[in-house]
Amino acid sequence: MKINEIIRQKRTEKGYTQEQIASFLGVSAPAVNKWEKAISYPDITLLPALARLLGTDLNTLLSFQDDLTKEEIGIFINELVSIADTEGIDAAFHMAQDKLHEYPTCDLLLLNTALTLEGLIIMSKTTVQNCRYAADIEEMYTRASKSCDPAVSSHAKAMLISKHRKRKEFDAARRLLNELPDTTLYNKKQLEATLCQEEGNLEQAAQIIEGKILSEISGVQSALFTLVEIAVKEHHLSEAEQLTEIAKETGRLFDLWDCNSHIADFQLAVAQRDTGECLRALEKMLPGLCQEWKPDHSPLYLHLSMKGTNMGSRMLSGILNELEDTENHEYDFLREDTRIQNLLDQYHSAVKMP
Structure with a gap:
């Protein structure tokens, strides 16, 4: 107050x-x-x-509070997403600025706000690079990269590295990369779960391990998709197909979001300029984006409390805009196919376009 x-x-x-x-x-x-x-x-x-x-x-x-708790930050981030849905990205950005002015030293708030705003923009019609808030978001990451909290600092630096890389500012990216800490020799999450188990707090121990599995296996699948991209760029399409199947099987084994597999199929088909395979992948991917992923329905993640989001619909909106963006020449060959255009037209009504 x-x-x-x-x-x-x-x-x-x-x-x-x-x-x-x-x-x-x-x-x-x-x-x-x-x-x-x-x-x-x-x-x-x-x-x-x-x-x-x-x-x-x-x-x-004087309403003085050093920092917000993680729970309070989570509530604010949910409010930010809701404002973006109802009033648009401009309202969300101004709301974020007001909160950051109120808590200028809360680095975790700064990082999560930047991540959320960038995610909201990516899922809208505007690319982050062309958005008028791009410089403000990058400045948030720069401030967060100087945090005394190693986790916040490292995450912010990783985001900045990605931006420098996309702009081919490789020296700047390399400098930040060298500042990132190496992986520790022990696994804190595993130690914490073991301690909870010995204390008799089995639910908390399970939550920690399930969260660890979900995070790490998502990272493995993401790394496999990166290998697919590399194989495609090296014109090793046979290896790219094998890696795609491995990534998809990983997702099936660990109950990851099924839509990731369809996205991988689509990207591989695009690399091969195979219109028919692109259409088949889109026919699975687009409806998948409209369905909520519920990881806590899997025996692997029973103890995780994960609220559903409309991230799939946001991704759907972003993908539709990307496919129809005439300045993106990667998909020119798809726009010439009436079957694909008709499919995209069907899904425009399924999302609330910003």
Whole structure:
């Protein structure tokens, strides 16, 4: 709450009128009224007496809080996504700026806000590079990269490395890469899960291990997809096909989002300029994006509490825009096929286009 709201709430709890507060502090009743309406604020010399009078401390009165908790950040991020859905990316960006101004030293908030805004933009019609907020988001990552929290700093640096790489700023990317820490010799998550198990907290132990499995196997599948891209660029299409099948089988074995497999098939078909295979992949991929992935329905992730999101529909929107973007010449051969165009037209009505 803001100071005006706190003054009003604490005054009401104490049963004081505005006139009584004014009398106790030696100010006018209209002055107190203006404080509570946020028209003006108490003189700094009055703050200690006002806090004592209201039965609170200066930190509470001034709404001072060092940092938000992870839970509070999670709630804010969900609100940010909702605002983007209902009012657009501009409203979400201004909401993010207000929060960051309120908590300028909360590095975890800074990083998650940048990641969320970038994700929202990627799923919209505008590419991050061409978005007017691109420089602001990159500045958020730059600030977060200087965090004293190693996890926040490393994640932010990884995002900056990706941006430098895309701009072919390889020296800058290499400098940041050299600053990233090597993997530790022990696995903290595994140690924590073992400790929880020995303490008898089996549910928490399972949550930790399931989260570890989901994170690490997603990383393995992502790495396999990267190998597919490399094989395609090296014109080793047979190896690319084998790697794609391995990545898909990995997803099936570990109950990952099935849509990833269809995306891999589509990208491979695009590399081969095979219109028929592209169509078959799209016929599976597009409906898959409309279905919610529920990892906690798998025996591998029973203890994970994962709320459903509309990320699939956001990806669907982004993919449709990318396929129909005439400036993206990678898909020119697909736009000439009426079957694919008809399929894309069907799904435009399935998403709320920004």
